[in-house]
Amino acid sequence: MSYVSRTGSAPRVFPQLPTHSTPHAPFATSWWGNAWITALEETSMDAARLSRGRAYAREGSVDTITITPGRIVAYVHGSRPRPYRAEIRLRTLTPQDWDHFLDAVAADPAHIAALLDKDMPQALVQASERSEVQLLPCTGDLIPSCSCPDHGRPCKHAAALAYQTARLLDADPFVLLYLRGGEEADLLDELARRNARRAAAPEGEALPASVMGPGPGVPAREALTTEYRPALPPPLPPPPHPGEPPLLPDVPGAPAPASLEFLATDAAARAHAYLTKGTDPFAVTSPWHDAVRLAASHPGLTGRRTFSRQFAELARAVDRTPTGLSRAAAAWRQGGEEGLSTLETPWDPPAGPFDRARGALIAADLPRMTIRRNHLTNAAGSLQLRFGRDARWYPYRSEPGAEDWWPEGEADEDPVGALTGMLGS
Known part of the structure; x- marks a missing residue:
């Protein structure tokens, strides 16, 4: 028995769709709705017309949509008071095409269940394509036209209609089957007959190739998916500095807010370091070093x-x-680990940059310094430069003669720069 499509079926009318609530959200969330949009966009040679058509669709400029087998029609409001009549045509399937498609659906009860649930698994479409039935449109299958003077294919009005149609397909894949010439009730009746015939077939009877499942190597998630999710947007660039924790209430029995803020601040600093440097710069070697890092x-x-x-x-x-x-x-x-080491561990640097430092300071008309291991100290005992193992100079300051040295200013590879930076601060 051959299924015959109803190309003269009564039209299906869909009321005007509301405006798109999210400005940049995709028009289709199902994979078959996006296949429809892909066919539209690959047909067009003008991205500007498509962009304007998307804007018209998002603004709700597409009026009531009327669908008959092989044709979609709607009035689209443009810049002029009188709307334009936009139309999109699509080839309907032949009776032989429908036989192959229905065999593919009836071969797997899951396909029937999916259609009843308004889903269209990729496995079903793949089985249909193996039977040489192209259910979804390909590039060039959608033929647009419009009463406007623009001869673009499509013009912005026809493009708006196509984008809005994708939303209808999302909600009900039978809209696509109807466009191809299939009535929902007739299709379901025919599927019931074929399913019953298959159940009554003698055991071991060979099945047509069109009813075989997905080919080897197709992941189940991909074969059975019905939802399309667009790619995630690229991550935002990290902020220049770590964020600060919110003000927390002091609740009886709960940890102290200051302690929680302390932990949150540390977590934000670590996260920021990972984002900006790709590694953990806080890989410390002892509890003391970790406490110093936290305090800093x-x-x-x-x-x-x-x-x-x-x-x-x-x-x-x-x-x-x-x-x-x-x-x-x-x-x-x-200076991080090196700065802490320079504070805690005096050492004897080899000859070279350290020996030349005093001459450079004198040439820059800066205070004369005395040497003690890796320290250079002025005569008043208030300024000091410490030479680190990383070949940088770390500035220190103390009350004159108090020997109470505190790091002050920024480390520098040039002793003159380190000392003048501290003096300037």
């Missing part, structure tokens, strides 16, 4: 003479005084 990265914990309760607790946790931790945090901010 939290703006509320630093100081020289007054310390918050959280800062004192952090120092006590690593058996140090708050002043010692604050000094170490300043060194960490100055």
Whole structure:
């Protein structure tokens, strides 16, 4: 028995669709709706007309849509008061095409269930294509026309109609079958007959090739998917600085807000470092180093003479005084691990840049310095440069004669730059 399509069927009328709520959201969310849009866009040679057509569709300029087998018609409001009549044509399937398609659907109860659920699995379309039945339109299959004076294929009015049609296909794949010449009720009746005939067939009877499942190597997720999800947008660039935590309420029985803000600040700093550098710059070697890093990265914990309760607790946790931790945090901010090492570990640098530093300072008319291991100190005992193992100079300052040295200013490969930077600050 051969299924015969109804090319003279009564038209289906769809009321005007509402405006698109999200400006840049895709018109189709199903993969078959997007196949329709692809066929439209690959037919067009003018991206500007397509862009204007998308805008018309999003603005709700497409009036009531009337669909008959092989034809879509609607009035589209443009820049002039009188709307234009836009039309899109699509070839209907032959009776032989429908026989092959229905065999492919009836071969798998899941295909029937999907159609009843208004879905169109890719496995079904692939089975149909193996039977040489092209259900979805290809490039050039959609033939647009319009009453406007623009002879583009498509013009912006026909393009708007095609985009709105994709939304109809999303909601009901039977709209596409109807466009191809198939009535939903007749198709379902014919599928029921063929399904019953298959169930009554003698065991072992050979099945036509069109009813075989997806070919080898097709992932089940891809074969059975019915939803189209556009590619994710590219990630936003990282901000120039880590964010700050929100103000948290002080709730009885809950952790102290200051402690939570401290942890959140540290997490934001680590995340920002991963985003900007691709590695963890906070890979510390000991609890002491980790405490110094935390103290250096939290703006509320630093100081020289007054310390918050959280800062004192952090120092006590690593058996140090708050002043010692604050000094170490300043060194960490100055140069990270190398800055802390320069604070804590004097060493004897080899001959070379270190020996030439005093001459460079004198030539720049800066204070004369005395040498002690890797330290250069002025006569008043208030300014000092420390030469690090990374060949940078770290500036320090103290009250004259107090030997209470604190890192101050930025490290520099040039001793003159390091000292003048500290003097300028």
